[in-house]
Amino acid sequence: xxxxxxxxxxxxxxxxxxxxxxxxxxxxxxxxxxxxxxxxxxxxxxxxxxxxxxxxxxxxxxxxxxxxxxxxxxxxxxxxxxxxxxxxxxxxxxxxxxxxxxxxxxxxxxxxxxxxxxxxxxxxxxxxxxxxxxxxxxxxxxxxxxxxxxxxxxxxxxxxxxxxxxxxxxxxxxxxxxxxxxxxxxxxxxxxxxxxxxxxxxxxxxxxxxxxxxxxxxxxxxxxxxxxxxxxxxxxxxxxxxxxxxxxxxxxxxxxxxxxxxxxxxxxxxxxxxxxxxxxxxxxxxxxxxxxxxxxxxxxxxxxxxxxxxxxxxxxxxxxxxxxxxxxxxxxxxxxxxxxxxxxxxxxxxxxxxxxxxxxxxxxxxxxxxxxxxxxxxxxxxxxxxxxxxxxxxxxxxxxxxxxxxxxxxxxxxxxxxxxxxxxxxxxxxxxxxxxxxxxxxxxxxxxxxxxxx
Numbered sequence: 545x546x547x548x549x550x551x552x553x554x555x556x557x558x559x560x561x562x563x564x565x566x567x568x569x570x571x572x573x574x575x576x577x578x579x580x581x582x583x584x585x586x587x588x589x590x591x592x593x594x595x596x597x598x599x600x601x602x603x604x605x606x607x608x609x610x611x612x613x614x615x616x617x618x619x620x621x622x623x624x625x626x627x628x629x630x631x632x633x634x635x636x637x638x639x640x641x642x643x644x645x646x647x648x649x650x651x652x653x654x655x656x657x658x659x660x661x662x663x664x665x666x667x668x669x670x671x672x673x674x675x676x677x678x679x680x681x682x683x684x685x686x687x688x689x690x691x692x693x694x695x696x697x698x699x700x701x702x703x704x705x706x707x708x709x710x711x712x713x714x715x716x717x718x719x720x721x722x723x724x725x726x727x728x729x730x731x732x733x734x735x736x737x738x739x740x741x742x743x744x745x746x747x748x749x750x751x752x753x754x755x756x757x758x759x760x761x762x763x764x765x766x767x768x769x770x771x772x773x774x775x776x777x778x779x780x781x782x783x784x785x786x787x788x789x790x791x792x793x794x795x796x797x798x799x800x801x802x803x804x805x806x807x808x809x810x811x812x813x814x815x816x817x818x819x820x821x822x823x824x825x826x827x828x829x830x831x832x833x834x835x836x837x838x839x840x841x842x843x844x845x846x847x848x849x850x851x852x853x854x855x856x857x858x859x860x861x862x863x864x865x866x867x868x869x870x871x872x873x874x875x876x877x878x879x880x881x882x883x884x885x886x887x888x889x890x891x892x893x894x895x896x897x898x899x900x901x902x903x904x905x906x907x908x909x910x911x912x913x914x915x916x917x918x919x920x921x922x923x924x925x926x927x928x929x930x931x932x933x934x935x936x937x938x939x940x941x942x943x944x945x946x947x948x949x950x951x952x953x954x955x956x957x958x959x960x961x962x963x964x965x966x967x968x969x970x971x972x973x974x975x976x977x978x979x980x981x982x983x984x985x986x987x988x989x990x991x992x993x994x995x996x997x998x
Contacts, residue, residue, distance in 0.1 A: 547641030548576040555579035558822025558844035559648030565852025567613035575615040583674040591701035651785040651823035661756030687778040695723030699782035707744040715746040729886040739875040811851040830866035872943040881946035884933030900989035906939040908976035920981040929958040962986035
């Protein structure tokens with residue numbers, strides 16, 4: 545049995561970044577990555593396979609960065625782990641010994657077993673599997689009437705992409721009153737839903753699926769709770785994801801209330817020399833300090849870098865105490881992004897905050913041909929002005945602006961400090977230096993705080 549310094553189970557973003565970080569920081573360490581498939585997919589790029597990329601291969605992601613640094617990759621799905629003797633067993637029945645073991649098994653779609661007919665032929669999920677998505681891509685080429693259940697990021701983005709084909713009829717069914725309601729505020733959720741409705745997608749909100757019906761084992765229609773029937777040759781269920789922890793449960797790793805592997809601030813489990821990172825591991829809310837349900841590639845890679853640098857002893861202190869949910873998407877040409885608390889998540893966590901908003905254009909002068917409206921919305925503490933959350937929508941720059949505001953949240957920046965935020969501007973790249981949207985939103989926030997003092 546060959547022994548490695550590090551074995552990583554899984555070849556998604558968190559697994560790859562963990563391995564690459566270890567090899568860069570500890571080049572003398574041997575690193576083995578065990579994976580189910582030779583190729584993986586860029587998770588957030590999966591919806592665009594169905595139109596904009598028009599190819600599964602165009603979204604392929606592999607472990608080449610790890611291989612280039614001298615790491616080893618073997619396609620052999622792990623079926624068991626012996627924590628006492630420190631080895632894993634592959635599907636080939638080969639044993640691989642380890643000093644450090646990292647679970648990077650990701651997440652899997654939630655099966656909609658609560659819907660009658662969920663197991664009919666031509667009912668699909670959006671799995672993070674190269675082989676599965678390849679088969680789905682080919683099958684959907686022949687389908688004209690497609691129903692998507694679930695109006696979150698994946699469901700809405702897949703719907704938009706499929707609806708771009710003029711010969712397809714796409715219906716999106718969302719149980720909430722608006723799409724994206726778990727990530728965006730009420731206002732931005734409404735804006736996002738309207739943008740989706742401006743495409744060829746038939747969007748049905750506040751609608752519940754009662755049954756997926758068919759004959760001879762194949763789907764033919766979707767029946768709503770109000771009795772409405774929607775013809776369907778294929779149904780895509782996009783009702784959420786859960787941590788992929790079957791193997792962890794089998795070998796006895798403790799899980800939290802969200803079903804994720806319990807880890808400390810450095811991604812270490814309670815079992816010596818065993819770590820977990822990415823979607824399969826727990827996240828702690830930045831503001832609440834309690835277990836949260838945040839599964840994003842960006843979050844996973846941040847955790848992976850922390851783990852990689854500190855796998856053989858803490859050398860670089862972790863500089864964030866919890867996870868900030870940072871989202872962005874683009875629907876019908878409109879970029880929308882959010883970070884931290886909004887009125888939906890804030891209410892659930894009993895967080896008191898105020899909101900200030902400012903809108904301008906993302907070029908100067910605004911008469912430039914590619915200028916777009918740009919809105920920044922700041923959610924801030926009424927006590928000290930600390931930024932607790934933010935939303936940005938408009939042109940493409942919104943996606944990077946939200947990253948800046950996410951750092952502001954992480955570093956406890958207040959609206960008072962944003963007033964002296966030093967920026968660089970250019971007519972073709974940014975809004976005017978006289979009215980940058982972040983600073984102007986902060987000014988409005990300060991005026992609101994002053995009125996409360998009076």
